[in-house]
Amino acid sequence: MANDTNKFQAIISHCKEYGFIFPSSEIYDGLQAVYDYGQMGSELKKNIKDYWWKSMTQLQDNIVGIDAAIFMHPTTWKASGHVDNFNDPMIDNKDSKKRYRVDHLIEAFAEEQKTTGNEQLANDVLAQMDALLAKDDFAGLKKLIEDNKMKCAISGTGNWTDIRQFNLMFSTEFGSMETAEIPPAGGGGANKVYLRPETAQGIFVNFLNVQKTGRMKIPFGIAQIGKAFRNEIVARQFIFRMREFEQMEMQFFIRPGTQKEWYEKWKATRLEWHQSLGIPAEKYRYHDHVKLAHYADAACDIEFEFPIGFKELEGIHSRTDFDLKQHQEYSKKKQQYFDNDIDPATGKPYGNYIPYVIETSIGLDRMFLAVVSHAYEEQDLSTPEKPDSRVVLKFPAKLAPIKLAVLPLTKKDGLPEIAEQIMTDLKPHFRCFYEEKDSIGKRYRRMDALGTPFCVTVDHQTKEDNTVTIRHRDSMEQERVPIGKLKEIVLSAIG
RNA sequence: GCGGCAGUAGCUCAGUGGUAGAGCUUCAGUUUCCCAAACUGAAGGUCGUGGGUUCGAUUCCCAUUUGCCGCUCCA
Secondary structure, eight states, rough: OOOOOOHHHHHHHHHHTTSSSTTGGGGGTTTTTOOOOOOTTTHHHHHHHHHHHHIITTTTTSSEOOOOOSSOOOOHHHHHHHHHHEEEEEEOOOOOOEEEEEHHHHHHHHHHHHTTTOOHHHHHHHHHHHHHHHHTTTHHHHHHHHTTTOOOTOOOOEEEEEOOOESSSSSOOOSSHHHHSSOOSSOOTTTEEEEOOOSSHHHHHHHHHHHHHTTTSEEEEEEEEEEEOOOSOOOOOOOGSSEEEEEEEEEEEEEETTTTHHHHHHHHHHHHHHHTTTTTGGGGEEEEOSOOOOOOSEEEEEEETTTTTEEEEEEEEEETTTTHHHHHHHHHOOOOEEEEETTTTTTTEEEEEEOEEEEEEHHHHHHHHHHHHHHHEEEEOOOOOOEEEEEEOOOOOTSSSSEEEEEEESSSSTOOOOHHHHHHTTTSSSEEOOOOOSHHOOOOOOOHHHHEEEEEEOOHHHHSSSSEEEEEEETEEEEEGGGHHHHHHHHHHHH
16 A cells, blocks of 8 residues: 555556656657656646646735746856755765765764774865865775775775766756867866756745845745756656656745744645645655755655655755855845834844745645546446446546546437537636547546546437536536536536 | 666557567447447557677577666755
8 A cells, every 4th residue: 555566557557548648758768757748747737737826826915926047047056055065976886786975985984983083084084085075086085985995884895986976967058159178077167057956046046036026025935836957866756756847836035033933834834735635634744854954944845645655745944044145145145135024022123134934845746646646546347247447537626637528429410519519618618628439438438537527418308408417527427407507517616 | 876577559468580469449430329339441560779690580699778676876
């Protein structure tokens, strides 16, 4: 149950078979950990996006959205810490095949020296490591490891590969001409820019633009949906971990000292959002971080029970004033807010400060996977007379790619004409789908597999009294309703 | 990145050192008045890719790529 590989595989197959997700560039054998959303997947994804965007902006009084560029000035990533913290040199032991982060290996060695009394050696090694890391001197680092006879804990040998760099961030050349300059070791040329590894920085660097032009008063938030890119050492796990993915983030700017209460508030608010989709509470849990990232003073994940177990779906981080302070330092531009509100403690305005930030960050692709995982169901409908089954995606109606299928019972006797009129009337209001091929049962099952919540069927009685049957996906029950009521029925279900 | 397993039609899979087959799917019809119907006909594969052995390779060998499982990694 907690780790149902077969179900996960079935979901992946279903996503491909019914046009939700295809491997990227499949005709060229695909591209590892990159996926395309198909005709159904793009609709579902868009619906998830819209639902998030509406609840995080339109339904809030003090949150606005932006859409920042993926390219950002390279200094952004120095300020954020991504350049220094996430370009980890790695080294493999050839005997045990175990891979180490070079800094971890050397630090472990230094730790060991300290416990055996060689404090001096430990400090020397650490100092040399820092100097070599700063220069990206991999040969020097390897020499440091070899000179000190550092061993692999598993194999006990010092049989190491060369040191290689594993970059979290993708980089590219800015400008149409490649520079002739030879890039420094481990780095790029002068025109190197990164593809953003998180959308958050696009919000931080626009903090004052939005605050001033929107006359925003703290506390307020800036939301953004956008692509981000990360190299992962292993990527697998379908769309759970992708090189190119989409984040839905909101950074909430607050008065210093109030971070605890806002953190708790957003933690609760975001869980409520998930549960508002009708997914049972037991599929979700919080995971509080014990070891915190360099920018956070509190952090938790909202985890979802995927078929591969409970995994991170959304993060809520109390980022302190780390990011704005860093940008202020690197850009030399003040990132302060003047707070006119009266501080009851002093009777005076709060004055100038760098705001604190609470971040909510959800992976859109992971949310997609969560929705599909929960919706996917294989049902046994066998009767004593004959075996039968169906695959149904029980999407919340508001997320379903297609809301309504219009199906004439037969393709003659004027039934298609009536059905087409229904299509014409309803398709301006929501996504409809028309189908007259094959038996009605087969058409129902196809719609189940796409998660279409409603099917209306035009039959001979329709010609008499202008009523149709509407069939509900989950119960498979039908009711007869006037054609004129269809719009209202569907709109109220997806509202 | 390492190790193991695998890749034949859109899907699930047979098969053979002599250039491939089934079911489902898809498409065109006939029939069909409510939950995967039947019948007729059609389409669809340079057997993952590149080399090698061979008179001849989808089959044997090597490399490569993709996927799965395990390990590793994952602010």
